Amino acid sequence: MDDKLKERLKELIRNPDNSTCADCGSPDPQWASVNLTVFVCIVCAGVHRSLGVHISRVKSVNLDSWKETEVAGMEQTNNIKENRNKWEATLPQDFIKPSFGDSIGLKEQWIIVKYMNKAFTPFDYVDSTLKRINLDTKEGWIVKKGDVVKSWKKRWLRLIDSESLQYFKTPYDTKPCGTIHLRDSGQVDSVSEVDSKPFCFIISTPKRRYLISCSTGEEMFKWIQLIRFSVHKLNNSNNSIGNYNNLLNNNSNGNNISSNGSHDS
Template identity: 70%
Template structure:
């Protein structure tokens, strides 16, 4: 009797997965959706399901659509919503304009910080959400640690986005002369990478000549920088060069 009831619930879950609203992972957009967070009300892919499990059951209770047993109340919960509705009304209700959501092609480190912000910190939930921890994507400067090109050592630098095109790095926030710069116009991949030299929260900026490796103090800082830089690249007007309005390319220095 129990197995018959369980099969009935699984059939209901299978029908939910056929809905267009649940066709892709609620977090990364992957078309391979076979898992669910039964308390958050979203269907997710196996990669994002692994991240959800690390959040802890007090944040997200994960189940397989095919392998686990389902209670009727749990299926009722999933039927009361769908991925599009849950994101639109709750988990992504307050996404900043122009926000670039991580996709299934992005690194696991970036998706992890996205999921932490979305569910643990409720960073993008409606304005009146209790205990929400917002991320200020208007902040376009801050301390980082950067690996040198010639001398392979890590140096603490103050990173600042200028004119939406150049990343200048300085010895400190009050310094007038920069140590060097990165042209975002030449950038390719901007994504997180695994821990390097025991440095956490690393991301790279790839250019034709070099891969810049940067470590941040927190996962939130890394997530914010990647988002800010990706938006800068997308919003960059074509065919212009800027340096405080002078039109001159700044001199490279390391």
């Protein structure tokens, strides 16, 4: 690659607006998606690459050869501008973005929702592949691993007033099998496949870890976001929900689970 192009690329990554990964905030990104015009870290670059070149064309700033047109395209924008004006233009104000300390599984679903589904592009953005994500839905089927009886059971999970999660045998039951209070929980993140169950996430409390499996990666991503926001909201009482709720979305964050005297819990 031409030395002048190398220097222009180095100048781009020295720009403070490109100083962190566009997707997870990891410092000093050394990779880029050429067609999406964002700089990303090596972990997120791996996720981008897995989507295929029809979604994201990934190059190393230092190891790959760049064309003049590619460098020029990156010079027209920066990570902050691309996120603000396009990829995260309609992200809810209180949305909790995955950070560099989160699991690869969560980052993967975030990147899929953000770039493949184009879920948070401007509301006037027109694309046949666009798929908005609806975070208003606060209940649905999951599969949960029991505490006493170590088996997986299908349960109807419901977020109650952003303060607790309750799970039922059916959507019509009034008495829950268990209740998850959302103020004191710790880790809420995706985990690798457990017992051949896909799209699993964990809710950690001082007493135990709760394993939940979802039918799709998007469902897992939505539940993690809802639970995380609920926890954050409970621990920051002055936090307010953004206007995006009126258009499409709402968010949450979750914590601690207490059983209701059932072996299912």
